[in-house]
Amino acid sequence: xxxxxxxxxxxxxxxxxxxxxxxxxxxxxxxxxxxxxxxxxxxxxxxxxxxxxxxxxxxxxxxxxxxxxxxxxxxxxxxxxxxxxxxxxxxxxxxxxxxxxxxxxxxxxxxxxxxxxxxxxxxxxxxxxxxxxxxxxxxxxxxxxxxxxxxxxxxxxxxxxxxxxxxxxxxxxxxxxxxxxxxxxxxxxxxxxxxxxxxxxxxxxxxxxxxxxxxxxxxxxxxxxxxxxxxxxxxxxxxxxxxxxxxxxxxx
Amino acid sequence: xxxxxxxxxxxxxxxxxxxxxxxxxxxxxxxxxxxxxxxxxxxxxxxxxxxxxxxxxxxxxxxxxxxxxxxxxxxxxxxxxxxxxxxxxxxxxxxxxxxxxxxxxxxxxxxxxxxxxxxxxxxxxxxxxxxxxxxxxxxxxxxxxxxxxxxxxxxxxxxxxxxxxxxxxxxxxxxxxxxxxxxxxxxxxxxxxxxxxxxxxxxxxxxxxxxxxxxx
Numbered sequence: 001x002x003x004x005x006x007x008x009x010x011x012x013x014x015x016x017x018x019x020x021x022x023x024x025x026x027x028x029x030x031x032x033x034x035x036x037x038x039x040x041x042x043x044x045x046x047x048x049x050x051x052x053x054x055x056x057x058x059x060x061x062x063x064x065x066x067x068x069x070x071x072x073x074x075x076x077x078x079x080x081x082x083x084x085x086x087x088x089x090x091x092x093x094x095x096x097x098x099x100x101x102x103x104x105x106x107x108x109x110x111x112x113x114x115x116x117x118x119x120x121x122x123x124x125x126x127x128x129x130x131x132x133x134x135x136x137x138x139x140x141x142x143x144x145x146x147x148x149x150x151x152x153x154x155x156x157x158x159x160x161x162x163x164x165x166x167x168x169x170x171x172x173x174x175x176x177x178x179x180x181x182x183x184x185x186x187x188x189x190x191x192x193x194x195x196x197x198x199x200x201x202x203x204x205x206x207x208x209x210x211x212x213x214x215x216x217x218x219x220x221x222x223x224x225x226x227x228x229x230x231x232x233x234x235x236x237x238x239x240x241x242x243x244x245x246x247x248x249x250x251x252x
Numbered sequence: 253x254x255x256x257x258x259x260x261x262x263x264x265x266x267x268x269x270x271x272x273x274x275x276x277x278x279x280x281x282x283x284x285x286x287x288x289x290x291x292x293x294x295x296x297x298x299x300x301x302x303x304x305x306x307x308x309x310x311x312x313x314x315x316x317x318x319x320x321x322x323x324x325x326x327x328x329x330x331x332x333x334x335x336x337x338x339x340x341x342x343x344x345x346x347x348x349x350x351x352x353x354x355x356x357x358x359x360x361x362x363x364x365x366x367x368x369x370x371x372x373x374x375x376x377x378x379x380x381x382x383x384x385x386x387x388x389x390x391x392x393x394x395x396x397x398x399x400x401x402x403x404x405x406x407x408x409x410x411x412x413x414x415x416x417x418x419x420x421x422x423x424x425x426x427x428x429x430x431x432x433x434x435x436x437x438x439x440x441x442x443x444x445x446x447x448x449x450x451x452x453x454x455x456x457x458x459x460x461x462x463x464x465x466x467x468x
Contacts, residue, residue: 056447076453084451091441092448094402100369104398105452107391113374134265153452 003031003053003160003190007062010048023048025212026062031190033203037219038192039226040208041233046192049208050162053190054082066160083158083187087165089149090137098124098140098148099133105155123155124148127181143174147181154185163191167198196223264365270312271366275375278363285359289352295344298351305358314365322361323354330354373398395454399445410437 005027011020024045038046051057052064055075063070069077086092095101102120110116124130127147137145146166153161163182167175179198182189191198199205205222207215207229215225270278285305292298309319330350337346364372373394380390414433415424423429 051447054451056451079451079453086444086448086451088444091444092451094399094445094448094454096369096402104395104454107373108453113371156453 002067003029004065005029005031005052005062006065008052008059008064009061010045010052010057011060020060022211024052027213028062029206029213029216031188031204034188035202035204036188036190037199037202037205037222038190038208039194039196039199039205039222040192041230044208045211046208047164049206050084050164050190050192053160053162054079054084056084080156081159083153083156083161085146085149085153085161085163085166087168089142089145092149093137093145093152096136097134098129098137098151101137101148101152102155105152109156120155123151127151141174142169142171143177146170146174146178150181154187159187161185161187161189163189165192165194167193167195196226199223263368264312264314264318266313266366268312268366270308270362273366275367275371278367279375279379282356282359282363285355289356292352293348295348295351298348298355301355302351302358305355305362309358309362309365312362312366318365319358319361322365323357326353326357369398369401395449399449403441403445406441407434407438410434410441413437 007026007028008024009022009026010024011022014021027049038049040046048057052059052071053066055071055078058072063072065071066078066082069081071078093101095104099120102123103116106116106119110119121130121133124133127150129144129147129151132140132144132148137148140148146169166182167178170178175195175198179201182191183201191202193199200219200223202219204217205215205219206213207222207226209229214229215222285301288301289298292301306319310316330353333353334346334350337349367375376397377390377394380388380393384390411430411434414430414437417433418424418426418429421429
């Protein structure tokens, strides 16, 4: 299980601008740790980085490979190995109930309806969700929904699990539940988060700022780096804001 | 977008005769009602058909309220159509048309209230299977229908959310403040759903490793 970024960069064309906008500067990395985190401000490129791991975003230059499979050429092989959990479980739960959504995940691999049902139940049971299996996903709490989404993704047994800000919509109790659930998984996990407590659990943390990886190392050092970065930027913004206001009043 | 309690009048768990009726027979019922609506020329016959179907619906144990909920969304449209036909043609024709549409809606409600989405999808997939030789992918066909079923309530919910926030800003009379955000939300939802499906490897063409074992 290894993830290799080889000079992978993402640029997109923007209307009304001659040059493409850079979402992510060229990245070269090898991720082999069991628990890897990505932290950084909104819009810094965290999601882009994660989405490259299962081919949702293709690199504009360079390449990304998962267990030796290229995320563009062998995208199907990559997606079979990489499970992806989105921030908002409702955008990924396609079916009205948890049971049906897990069964949907299994449709391609298990064609027999009875077998599929049994497997789906085993999968929900594992996360303590069997009692909620037939409830509408809209009736579940945020934490339960996130766990159902997780169960649906893990039903097909991926090697690697990607989570894009999994705790952003959760309250403290559900965040704790998610954290414990993740800790018990065998999969290699790559997650982005604003939850610095969650980041501190990880083996390796990348700090992303304005499309660049500005820090790569142990969790505690990465979180510290990120805190300093944010403090400096906030001070800059306030300074600029005050100057701007002065400038405005100077106008006739 | 969160917390839309809307869902189409869907499965009601039960063990009634209607629940145990095989799916293909229920499919046939819906098909027959659809065909019948073109053929039945007498409003009294249409009314009788509607009566029988309502009886079958209630037999399934889904209850009068669910029956009403299944029919309610189309009542305004039916009122307009009925009045127009009455004015253009005459009373019995208008009654026949309205009743025939109701027959189709109730027949469809019977199907969805007594069949789980998964069995419905299995049914749709096996119906589409003969078309495989022409390049159709039955699983993808079934998935499309599942997504359609789920997206309608989402859009209804998005509309409700936007209307509330427009009202909070005193903009409820501005159609642009209603339509545009719903449109944008819907497109964003479609993209998210697409990403989520792609990430789960759903809706892709078959790899060729076909299992031909049939399921019930």
